[in-house]
Amino acid sequence: MPELPEVETVARGLQMTVAGRRIVSVTLGKTDFIDDPSALETHLPGQSIERVERFGKFMLVRLRKEAASSTDVAGDSLLVHLGMTGHLSPHPVSEPPLKHTHVRFLLDDGRELRYTDARRFGRMAFLPAEKLPTELKRFGADPLEISEKDFVELLQFHKSRIKALLLDQSALRGVGNIYADESLWRSRIHPMRIAAKLSGQDARALRKNLQAVLREAIALRGSSIIDFLDADGEPGEYQRRHRAYGREGKPCYRCKTPIRRVIVAGRSSYFCPRCQPVPRIGRKRAIRRKTVTAKRGRTS
DNA sequence: CTCGATCCCTGGACGC
DNA sequence: TGCGTCCAGGGATCGA
Numbered sequence: 249m250p251e252l253p254e255v256e257t258v259a260r261g262l263q264m265t266v267a268g269r270r271i272v273s274v275t276l277g278k279t280d281f282i283d284d285p286s287a288l289e290t291h292l293p294g295q296s297i298e299r300v301e302r303f304g305k306f307m308l309v310r311l312r313k314e315a316a317s318s319t320d321v322a323g324d325s326l327l328v329h330l331g332m333t334g335h336l337s338p339h340p341v342s343e344p345p346l347k348h349t350h351v352r353f354l355l356d357d358g359r360e361l362r363y364t365d366a367r368r369f370g371r372m373a374f375l376p377a378e379k380l381p382t383e384l385k386r387f388g389a390d391p392l393e394i395s396e397k398d399f400v401e402l403l404q405f406h407k408s409r410i411k412a413l414l415l416d417q418s419a420l421r422g423v424g425n426i427y428a429d430e431s432l433w434r435s436r437i438h439p440m441r442i443a444a445k446l447s448g449q450d451a452r453a454l455r456k457n458l459q460a461v462l463r464e465a466i467a468l469r470g471s472s473i474i475d476f477l478d479a480d481g482e483p484g485e486y487q488r489r490h491r492a493y494g495r496e497g498k499p500c501y502r503c504k505t506p507i508r509r510v511i512v513a514g515r516s517s518y519f520c521p522r523c524q525p526v527p528r529i530g531r532k533r534a535i536r537r538k539t540v541t542a543k544r545g546r547t548s
Numbered sequence: 549c550t551c552g553a554t555c556c557c558t559g560g561a562c563g564c
Numbered sequence: 565t566g567c568g569t570c571c572a573g574g575g576a577t578c579g580a
Contacts, residue, residue: 251574280556305574332573333558348558367557369574408550417575425573514552515573 250330252391252422253465255302258336262300262307262361265338270296270314270356277350281331281365283373291324291374292353298323304387304421305329307336324376327383331369337362387421391458394420399455403443410446411439412513414458423458425515426493427465431458433492438524439510439517445527464489492518 250258271292279285295311302308309326328336338359339345345352351363351372363372375383389398402420406413413419414428423431432439434457437450446454468489491501496509500520508521 329574331557331575365557366559367573369557371575406549412550415574516571 251424251427252462255305256466259300259302259307266297267299272354272356275352281368281370287374322377327373329371333367334365334370387417388419391420391423400451403451406443409440410443411517413443415513427461429493429518430461436523438526439512441527
């Protein structure tokens with residue numbers, strides 16, 4: 249579940265370990281998660297890794313052609329999404345590849361940058377310089393950089409549930425299920441509240457808490473629930489700090505009320521029913537839905 | 549615009 | 565031990 253803090257951790261690690269290296273060749277395994285596999289084989293060999301950045305939940309590997317005279321001009325890039333189980337890390341070529349290794353970039357120093365992804369929920373795409381700006385415009389603001397004014401307006405203009413909005417990459421880039429739930433718990437906001445109906449005070453608190461949660465998670469190298477390891481293969485520490493996510497039935501850290509789980513925007517959402525009360529409208533809706541699903545037979 | 553449902557994919561947890 | 569089933573979940577897509 250790499251979200252913003254995990255991807256930031258991996259990107260920083262790769263920046264330290266592979267920036268400046270030249271890609272010698274590309275070896276592909278399964279390619280159904282790659283936009284245009286042959287573009288990787290055609291365009292990557294010979295280019296150098298100028299730097300590795302995070303963009304939302306993507307890693308943006310900025311490349312530089314051998315002959316390029318200046319580093320100011322944006323070059324081609326490789327966009328990598330780790331999905332649920334993706335790993336991107338350098339290994340000595342002598343080391344046998346792990347199971348589910350689908351892409352190997354041979355580097356000019358005798359190492360290989362390997363992409364491993366059991367579930368192949370990740371994505372990889374080569375982006376020529378001229379296509380990068382258009383691609384990046386599909387995404388919303390970085391949650392760590394968005395101003396208070398912009399954040400409050402973003403909420404005002406959306407009638408969706410706040411949880412769905414937080415997860416919407418075209419609204420905010422990088423927030424996933426864990427940090428959405430954690431920031432809502434800290435802000436005492438129920439995940440089903442309508443974004444536009446939140447008070448300005450709630451909206452401002454949510455932004456502050458979201459940013460705090462993300463910064464703290466980055467400082468602890470992210471959460472490693474099951475599948476996530478950073479570029480050095482070290483698990484993150486933030487999962488020990490989770491106050492809502494994954495804690496169904498366990499007591500709320502504030503009020504001891506058991507944490508509950510509901511599905512919002514198709515995702516498990518953990519919240520404290522006492523600290524994060526359901527708004528009146530949401531309550532009516534929830535009851536109506538319950539009646540309907542009871543007739544149909546249920547899913548859990 | 550926003551919603552839910554469905555699909556993608558594999559491995560871990562759990563029940564028997 | 566082994567098998568079947570459920571579940572996790574980001575994102576694309578489709579119909580309501």
